[in-house]
Amino acid sequence: MLFERKDHFIAGNSRAAIARLAVFIFIFSGCNEAIAYPQFQEYAEKHSGQAANCAMCHSNGNGPTGTGPGQIGGLNEDELKKLDEARKAFEPGEKIDSPILNEFGNKIIEKLGRKEVIALVKEPARLADKLGKELDTDHDGIPDAEEYLDGTDPNNRFHGNPWKLFLVNLDRYKQHILLTIAAVLLLNFGLGHLIKGIALITEKR
Numbered sequence: 001m002l003f004e005r006k007d008h009f010i011a012g013n014s015r016a017a018i019a020r021l022a023v024f025i026f027i028f029s030g031c032n033e034a035i036a037y038p039q040f041q042e043y044a045e046k047h048s049g050q051a052a053n054c055a056m057c058h059s060n061g062n063g064p065t066g067t068g069p070g071q072i073g074g075l076n077e078d079e080l081k082k083l084d085e086a087r088k089a090f091e092p093g094e095k096i097d098s099p100i101l102n103e104f105g106n107k108i109i110e111k112l113g114r115k116e117v118i119a120l121v122k123e124p125a126r127l128a129d130k131l132g133k134e135l136d137t138d139h140d141g142i143p144d145a146e147e148y149l150d151g152t153d154p155n156n157r158f159h160g161n162p163w164k165l166f167l168v169n170l171d172r173y174k175q176h177i178l179l180t181i182a183a184v185l186l187l188n189f190g191l192g193h194l195i196k197g198i199a200l201i202t203e204k205r
Contacts, residue, residue, distance in 0.1 A: 048151030141168030
């Protein structure tokens, strides 16, 4: 029984050691996926005048390097496998689920492929054109490309350019707004006639 427990202890330690070794290899092997591309963040800040951080594309606001949640050093074995699969997505159209990227970051890789993303590091302004107008991760009505240029969060439907959000919601709910206005006008019309009727009855008395 003692030896059996000891074997389990050794096996557990071995698995932990393998996981730590895998993390070490990912961080220090020169893996491009493990390296954040601050050029995109810097461009978004410069173009929009808004503060932006790594959370625009990454799971962790401090970027992928570290031991926290959504960082390379904090990944388990399954997450490391997903990261390895995402690293191989050089061409567009491959479905990925990188644990160090958020939904927007994963969609960029899926749409463009890692090869294109790496090429755009030298020309971050072109990312918006490459993303096009169709991609809208948070479904707020503002394309991700515009949110990138505006320095807003493409993952949060409540975070966007206020004027654009106003116009989008105005268009989305215009029928409800028109019906509400019509109801208010009809109510006022009815109340006006009711008051006149009461006044006439009072005069006759």
